[in-house]
Structures are given as structure tokens and as C-alpha cells.
Amino acid sequence: MEKYSGKTKASLGIKWKLLLPMTALVTVLLVILSLFQVQSQREILRKESDARIKLMEENLIGRGRTLSVNLTQQVENDIASLNLFHMQELLKEAVNESGELSYAILMDVNRVAYVHTLQPELTQKTLAEKQDFFAASQDKAATNKYTKGDGDYLEFIMPIQVSINRWGTLRLGFSLKRLGNEIQGSQKEMYNRTKKVILNSSLILLLFIAVGSLIVIYISMKLTKPISMLTKKANELARGNFYAAEGIVIQSRDEIGVLTGAFTEMAKNLGSSYEKLEDYSRTLEQKVTDRTEELHKAKDAAEAATRAKSEFLASMSHEIRTPMNAIIGMADLLWDTELTSEQRQYVQVFRSAGENLLDLINDILDLSKVEAGQLTLEAIDFDLREVVENLSEVMAIRAHQKGVELACRIMPDVPTGLIGDPLRLRQILVNLIGNAIKFTEKGEVVVTVKSEELRVKNEEIPSTHHSSLITLNFSVKDTGIGIPADKLNTVFEKFTQVDSSTTRKYGGTGLGLTISKRLVEMMGGRIWVESKHREGSTFYFTARFGVQSEDKKRVLPAEVDMKGLKVLVVDDSVTNRIILREMLSEWGVLVTEAEGGEHGLSELIRARDAGDPYRLVLLDCRMPGMDGFQMAEYMKNDPTLAGMAVMMLTSDNRDGHTKRAKELGVAKYMVKPVKKAELRAAISAAIGEKKVITEKASQVKPAAFEDIPPLNILLVEDSKDNRLLIESYLKKTSHKIDIAENGEIAVEKFMSGKYELVLMDMQMPVMDGYTATRIIRKWEAERGAEPTPIIALTAHALKEDEQKSLDAGCTSHLTKPIKKAKLLEVLNEYARTL
Numbered sequence: 001m002e003k004y005s006g007k008t009k010a011s012l013g014i015k016w017k018l019l020l021p022m023t024a025l026v027t028v029l030l031v032i033l034s035l036f037q038v039q040s041q042r043e044i045l046r047k048e049s050d051a052r053i054k055l056m057e058e059n060l061i062g063r064g065r066t067l068s069v070n071l072t073q074q075v076e077n078d079i080a081s082l083n084l085f086h087m088q089e090l091l092k093e094a095v096n097e098s099g100e101l102s103y104a105i106l107m108d109v110n111r112v113a114y115v116h117t118l119q120p121e122l123t124q125k126t127l128a129e130k131q132d133f134f135a136a137s138q139d140k141a142a143t144n145k146y147t148k149g150d151g152d153y154l155e156f157i158m159p160i161q162v163s164i165n166r167w168g169t170l171r172l173g174f175s176l177k178r179l180g181n182e183i184q185g186s187q188k189e190m191y192n193r194t195k196k197v198i199l200n201s202s203l204i205l206l207l208f209i210a211v212g213s214l215i216v217i218y219i220s221m222k223l224t225k226p227i228s229m230l231t232k233k234a235n236e237l238a239r240g241n242f243y244a245a246e247g248i249v250i251q252s253r254d255e256i257g258v259l260t261g262a263f264t265e266m267a268k269n270l271g272s273s274y275e276k277l278e279d280y281s282r283t284l285e286q287k288v289t290d291r292t293e294e295l296h297k298a299k300d301a302a303e304a305a306t307r308a309k310s311e312f313l314a315s316m317s318h319e320i321r322t323p324m325n326a327i328i329g330m331a332d333l334l335w336d337t338e339l340t341s342e343q344r345q346y347v348q349v350f351r352s353a354g355e356n357l358l359d360l361i362n363d364i365l366d367l368s369k370v371e372a373g374q375l376t377l378e379a380i381d382f383d384l385r386e387v388v389e390n391l392s393e394v395m396a397i398r399a400h401q402k403g404v405e406l407a408c409r410i411m412p413d414v415p416t417g418l419i420g421d422p423l424r425l426r427q428i429l430v431n432l433i434g435n436a437i438k439f440t441e442k443g444e445v446v447v448t449v450k451s452e453e454l455r456v457k458n459e460e461i462p463s464t465h466h467s468s469l470i471t472l473n474f475s476v477k478d479t480g481i482g483i484p485a486d487k488l489n490t491v492f493e494k495f496t497q498v499d500s501s502t503t504r505k506y507g508g509t510g511l512g513l514t515i516s517k518r519l520v521e522m523m524g525g526r527i528w529v530e531s532k533h534r535e536g537s538t539f540y541f542t543a544r545f546g547v548q549s550e551d552k553k554r555v556l557p558a559e560v561d562m563k564g565l566k567v568l569v570v571d572d573s574v575t576n577r578i579i580l581r582e583m584l585s586e587w588g589v590l591v592t593e594a595e596g597g598e599h600g601l602s603e604l605i606r607a608r609d610a611g612d613p614y615r616l617v618l619l620d621c622r623m624p625g626m627d628g629f630q631m632a633e634y635m636k637n638d639p640t641l642a643g644m645a646v647m648m649l650t651s652d653n654r655d656g657h658t659k660r661a662k663e664l665g666v667a668k669y670m671v672k673p674v675k676k677a678e679l680r681a682a683i684s685a686a687i688g689e690k691k692v693i694t695e696k697a698s699q700v701k702p703a704a705f706e707d708i709p710p711l712n713i714l715l716v717e718d719s720k721d722n723r724l725l726i727e728s729y730l731k732k733t734s735h736k737i738d739i740a741e742n743g744e745i746a747v748e749k750f751m752s753g754k755y756e757l758v759l760m761d762m763q764m765p766v767m768d769g770y771t772a773t774r775i776i777r778k779w780e781a782e783r784g785a786e787p788t789p790i791i792a793l794t795a796h797a798l799k800e801d802e803q804k805s806l807d808a809g810c811t812s813h814l815t816k817p818i819k820k821a822k823l824l825e826v827l828n829e830y831a832r833t834l
Contacts, residue, residue, distance in 0.1 A: 026212035034201035041197045045190040053183050060100065060154070060179060061143070067094065067101065068141070068156040068172050075106060075170055079162050084114070091115045102153065102175040108168035111136050118173070131155065135171050152176040230263055323721070330725060332820055377522055381548055382422035384449070385410055389675040391426055392447065395433045396651070396673060404437055405444040405651040408673040409579045412586055414451045415470065419546030424519050429474070431512035432539045436478035443479030446575050452542060468547045471525070477538040483531040491529060492517045516541070560684040563588030566612070570600035570631065571620035576672065580618060583676055597626025601634060608640055616687060621650030621657065632664040645686045649674060708831045710734035714755040716746040716772065717793065718764040726759065729820045735827060743772030750776055755788060757830055762794040762805060770808040777809035789830050793818065
């Protein structure tokens with residue numbers, strides 16, 4: 001809406017609004033009337049001209065017929081009396097005396113001309129033009145209109161009878177030139193009279209327009225004068241003169257008079273209201289000032305509450321993680337000692353309880369960071385297949401403990417070199433796969449990754465190289481208890497499970513799906529579920545990633561060329577057969593499937609008898625009917641099948657199975673889900689042409705402790721339990737540890753001693769780790785000494801806490817609870833740099 005500027009001016013006055021439409025209306029009406037009159041006069045003149053032309057034509061035809069009849073009688077008499085000379089003179093005289101008759105032709109039945117006044121040289125000649133043939137063919141009087149040369153003619157044709165026989169034809173031709181001249185004269189006269197009518201109508205039209213305009217101007221002036229006065233007063237009123245209506249005299253009782261009276265009354269009311277408004281405005285300003293001050297206080301209070309919440313969560317995380325560090329660490333140490341089966345069961349219980357409590361704390365912190373807008377995603381290069389397969393390997397242990405099979409399927413068209421946050425993707429998958437395993441008592445859990453769309457080159461991805469964007473579709477399908485239809489919309493809400501009985505039986509806080517939903521939305525996707533009660537569930541989510549423009553995978557040594565290799569896959573699970581078929585087909589392997597041991601043996605025997613045996617059998621361990629071990633034993637005992645390579649895939653890694661597989665001659669015993677790279681390497685080894693190639697770092701023999709230089713370590717920790725834990729972790733190493741209970745003691749010992757590494761707790765009494773680290777860095781800088789590695793040990797798990805440690809001068813950051821393997825890995829890394 002346009003703001004009022006204090007001045008109102010009509011863009012087009014009422015006078016003109018009346019004058020222009022009225023003038024236009026009068027003009028249009030008069031134009032229509034004039035056009036109607038002109039058209040009427042023109043139609044009258046046209047009809048009159050047509051009648052005159054028609055009359056002239058009829059007169060011409062009448063004269064021609066009369067002359068034709070008269071001349072025909074005389075010619076017939078002359079022919080009968082053989083007075084041909086008189087006949088010729090008669091026709092020539094008729095042509096000369098008549099101004100309209102152009103020629104006369106007398107010809108016999110053979111078209112031989114006896115008289116031809118138009119072309120005398122054709123006398124006694126046979127006539128052969130079109131009109132000649134037409135005239136000769138007429139048995140009775142007729143007319144023929146035609147054009148010859150530059151003239152139009154109307155010819156009257158009369159048959160000549162002598163006695164009872166036809167002698168010939170008399171043709172009298174009348175020129176139409178005179179008739180045409182008369183028609184043109186008539187048309188010109190009609191045009192002149194029409195022009196005169198139009199001119200007269202135009203003059204009358206202009207006269208009426210002028211008179212009408214004057215009348216409209218007079219009326220509009222009478223009507224607009226009081227309105228103009230009201231407009232002027234309204235402008236004054238708009239500028240704040242609420243007394244502008246004083247002195248207005250109402251001169252009429254019509255609508256304008258009523259409008260004037262209403263305006264006067266309105267101006268008086270506005271003046272009164274304005275005075276009241278000024279009084280209210282003065283009080284309102286004070287109220288606004290007071291309200292603004294209250295809002296500032298409320299905003300400060302809300303920000304303070306947010307800070308207090310963040311500080312509370314950070315503090316609670318620190319306070320809980322500190323004792324948990326000792327609990328979980330000691331449990332791990334105790335697990336590595338000799339225990340009875342009962343003791344091992346007890347230790348396993350509080351190890352599991354500690355891990356569950358740590359997961360709960362991490363979920364609460366993640367949810368808090370998401371709601372506070374503090375959680376950010378990384379954009380780093382990673383390998384999708386490596387993330388999914390490594391995660392499946394870990395989750396398979398939990399699935400196999402329940403007798404549930406876990407399968408992983410990445411479609412062939414999905415690029416694996418991506419850019420994004422692999423840790424958060426792993427967190428989503430852990431939540432979904434963990435839930436699927438938890439709520440599935442038998443059957444399988446299948447993880448599938450598909451490609452939805454590939455977008456154009458994107459310059460905004462923070463990577464060392466440009467990338468395209470791709471949207472991937474992930475699904476986790478189980479055969480578990482399912483979700484009732486009325487609960488599908490609540491599963492992603494905080495602290496929510498399907499019902500209380502489910503919570504009691506399966507446990508959990510209901511935070512995993514909530515956090516997963518928030519993370520998926522941050523990745524530019526969405527998450528949803530499809531389920532039927534007691535028939536299983538499928539959780540879907542999409543996420544957007546960058547696609548690496550270069551393949552950064554480590555190139556492995558060349559393996560066996562598997563193109564054309566015949567392989568039989570024996571597995572009762574359709575899903576596992578599909579996954580293996582896709583992997584093998586990508587390498588050019590010829591795959592045949594069998595859904596059980598009996599079917600598999602039949603296929604092996606069929607191929608053997610056909611002289612085209614299989615070179616390798618991929619055999620599932622557990623199948624209904626004949627299982628994998630029974631089939632392998634049968635093959636071993638059959639000399640015709642004994643030389644065939646066999647690999648066994650199992651989802652139940654029981655003690656003794658590996659030994660039994662070796663006894664039966666199984667080349668490789670692998671636990672599902674099988675990694676693609678490991679499967680190819682294992683097949684290469686199984687067919688006897690390559691050694692197994694693997695990328696797993698865990699299979700590389702770690703460097704012996706005696707190969708690593710010992711470190712002189714300063715441990716700064718106020719918790720007695722955590723000090724004992726670290727000392728226990730390093731008890732069997734060559735590293736030496738010196739203890740400082742707080743930052744102040746640590747600074748004194750560091751300045752007086754010599755240490756290769758400092759483990760610094762950040763939250764301590766007397767002097768905290770941040771202050772101690774700054775003092776140590778300043779002391780080193782003053783002496784030009786090389787910075788000693790300082791590793792921050794803190795129970796604060798937020799990303800900003802890690803940055804705070806680095807800003808204080810720490811070299812790296814470890815979050816409690818600290819695992820023994822992680823601590824040793826970090827210490828060995830620094831020890832190798834000495």
C-alpha cells in the first residue's frame with residue numbers, strides 16, 4: 001500500500017471523466033447513424049443503377065429480336081425468289097442505318113458465308129470459328145454473347161427456312177460497347193451521389209459532436225464544482241487541518257449535498273478523534289518503551305537459559321564420562337585376564353551396560369546439538385563400499401548371535417567414491433540396522449543402496465576437486481515384528497517406541513530414529529518407513545553426496561582373470577544369491593544358482609556328466625535339508641567331484657566350524673556379509689592361482705612394542721581412578737609415566753624435567769589443563785624449544801570443546817572414555833616420530 005504523502009491531487013478530474021465518455025458515446029452513436037444512413041443510400045442507388053442497367057439490356061435484346069425477325073422474313077423471301085443481290089443490299093443497309101448493329105452474317109447450313117459485313121473478304125468462304133459452329137447448330141432463335149478482339153458482342157441467331165427445309169442461318173451482331181459506356185456512366189453517377197451523402201453526414205456528425213460536447217461541459221461544470229471544493233477541503237484535512245470543513249455551505253439536497261454534509265460531520269469527528277489519539281499516543285509510547293525493555297529482558301533470559309542448557313549438558317557429559325572412563329577401561333582390562341566362565345559373564349554384563357550408557361549419552365548430546373543448530377556435517381572424501389561393508393562386518397556379529405542373517409547390497413551403478421560425512425552416514429545406518437536386528441527374531445536384515453539421480457557439476461562442494469552431486473537411496477529391510485499402521489507416524493518422535501511392552505522387552509530410549517531423521521534432513525534427504533504388523537519393516541532414507549571426479553581407491557595387485565569362470569552358488573536365501581550373482585557377474589563369472597544342497601549336488605553331477613564341470617562352488621553353511629557341511633562331505637567322498645574348489649559362506653561363525661571346514665577340504669571359510677574385495681581375493685586363492693590379497697589394516701602385523709622407542713610421559717589427571725587406568729593400559733609397554741594431580745604441578749614438573757609427550761586432562765582443580773597448556777607453550781616459545789606433543793584428555797564430547805583444546809595449544813584431542821587400543825595407537829604414532 002502506498003503511503004500518503006500529505007497531498008492529494010486527482011490524476012483525471014470528474015469533469016473530464018464525464019466529458020470524455022459522453023463525447024465518445026455521442027460520437028459513436030452519430031457515427032453509427034451516419035454509417036447506417038450512408039449504407040442505406042448506397043443500397044438504394046445500387047438498386048436503382050442495377051434496374052437501369054437491366055432495362056437497357058432488355059431494351060437492347062428487344063430491339064435485336066425485332067430486327068432479327070424482320071430481316072429474317074425479308075431474307076427468306078429474297079432467297080425464295082433468288083434475289084440474292086437485294087438480300088445483300090438489305091443486310092448492308094441494316095448495318096449502316098443502325099448504330100447498335102455491328103455486323104450481319106448470312107451463311108448456309110455448310111457455314112459458307114453469303115453475306116459477311118464485318119469481314120467481306122470471307123464471302124463465299126466456309127466459317128470455322130467457335131461462334132460459327134455454335135450458330136450453325138441452333139435449330140431455333142437464340143442469342144450468343146462472346147468477346148472477339150477488343151470488343152464484346154451479343155449475337156442474335158435466326159434459322160432461315162426455305163419452303164420446309166432449313167437453308168441456313170442469319171446472324172446479327174450487336175456491339176456491347178455502348179451498353180458498357182452507359183453502365184459506367186450509371187456507376188459513376190452512383191459514386192458521386194454516395195460521396196455527397198457521406199460529406200453531408202460528416203458535417204452533421206461534427207455539428208452534433210460540437211453541440212453535445214458543449215452540453216456535457218456545461219453539465220460537468222455544474223456537477224464538479226462542489227466536488228472540486230470537497231477535494232480541496234479533503235486535501236487540507238489530509239494535511240492535518242481538522243477544521244477545514246468549517247464554513248462549507250450545503251447548496252443542494254441531491255447526492256452531492258448529502259456527501260458534503262457527511263464530509264463536514266466526518267471532519268468534525270476526525271478532529272475530536274485526533275485529539276484523543278494524541279493523548280493515547282503519549283501513553284502508548286511509554287507502554288512500548290516498557291514492553292521493549294521487558295522483551296530485552298526475556299531475550300537475555302532465553303539466551304541465558306540456552307547457555308545454561310549447553311553448559312549443563314557439557315558438564316553432565318564430563319561428570320558422567322569421567323567415571324565411565326574408569327568403568328569401561330577397567331572392564332576391558334579385566335576381560336583380558338584369566339576369568340572363570342561365570343566371572344566372564346559378569347564382566348561382559350557391565351561392559352555391555354557401560355557401552356549402552358555411553359551410546360545413550362552420545363544420542364542425547366547429538367540431539368541437543370541438532371536442536372541447538374550446533375551440529376555440522378563434514379565434507380571429506382570417503383569410500384561408500386568400505387563404510388557399508390565395514391559396518392556390516394561389525395553389525396553381523398550382533399545379528400549372528402540372534403541367528404539372523406545380515407546381507408548388504410550396493411547396486412552396480414552406485415559410485416563408491418563420494419564426498420560427505422561418513423561418520424554421520426555410519427551413525428544413521430548403525431541406528432537403522434541395530435533396530436532391525438533388535439526387533440527381528442528370525443529371518444534376515446537386508447541393506448540396499450541404490451542411485452536415485454545424478455546431477456550436474458557442482459562448484460560449491462568443499463573438496464580438493466570438483467564434483468557432481470548424487471542422491472542415494474538407502475533401505476534397511478527386516479523380517480521382524482513390524483509396526484502397526486497407527487504407529488508409523490510416531491516412530492521418529494523423541495523418546496518414542498511402538499508401545500510400552502516393546503520398550504520393556506527390547507529396551508531403548510527412542511532417540512536413535514529421531515537423530516537419524518535430523519541427520520538425513522541435514523544431508524538433503526528424507527526418511528520414511530513402510531511396515532506391516534508382524535510381517536517386517538523397511539526403513540528408507542535418501543541422502544545427497546558429492547561424487548569424486550577421480551578414483552582414489554588403492555590399486556591392488558592384479559588378480560585372476562575370472563571372465564568365463566563357471567561358479568555354482570548354493571544358498572537357500574534369495575537375497576544372498578542375488579548379491580553374489582551381481583558381484584560375480586561384474587567380474588565376468590558365469591553364475592548358476594541352487595536353492596539347497598540337494599539341488600546343488602544335482603547340478604554338479606549334471607555339469608560333470610555333460611563334460612562341462614564347475615570350477616568353484618560357493619556354499620552356504622546352514623540350509624534346510626542338506627546343509628553345506630553335508631554337501632561338502634559328499635563332494636569330498638566322490639572322486640569325480642573331490643578336485644573342485646569349495647568356499648563356504650556362513651552367517652553363524654560357531655567354534656569348531658572352521659576346523660570342520662578345513663577337514664572337508666574347504667578352501668576358504670568366510671562370514672557373511674562378505675566384502676567384495678575379500679571375496680575376489682579369496683576366489684583367486686581358492687582356484688589356486690593367486691594368494692589372498694586384502695586391504696584390512698587389522699590383518700597387518702602391528703609393530704612390536706620393542707621396535708617402538710619408549711616415551712617419557714607426563715600424565716596430568718586429577719582422578720585417581722583414571723590415573724590407575726592409564727597406568728594399567730601402559731603397564732606392559734616400555735613407556736615411563738610421571739604423575740601430576742593438577743595443572744600447577746604439571747607446569748612445575750614440565751619445566752624441571754624432560755618429557756617426550758604429555759597426557760593432559762582439561763578439567764582439574766587449582767589449575768585446569770587449558771591454562772597449564774598455554775603456560776607450557778609460552779615457556780617453550782621463550783626458550784626456542786620444539787613444541788612437545790600435548791594430548792588433551794577430556795570428557796567433553798562437543799566439537800567446540802575439541803577446538804577449545806587445540807586453541808589452547810594441544811596437539812590432539814581424545815574424548816573419554818578412552819580405549820586401550822586407541823591410546824596405544826596414538827602413543828606409537830608419536831613414538832615413531834622420535
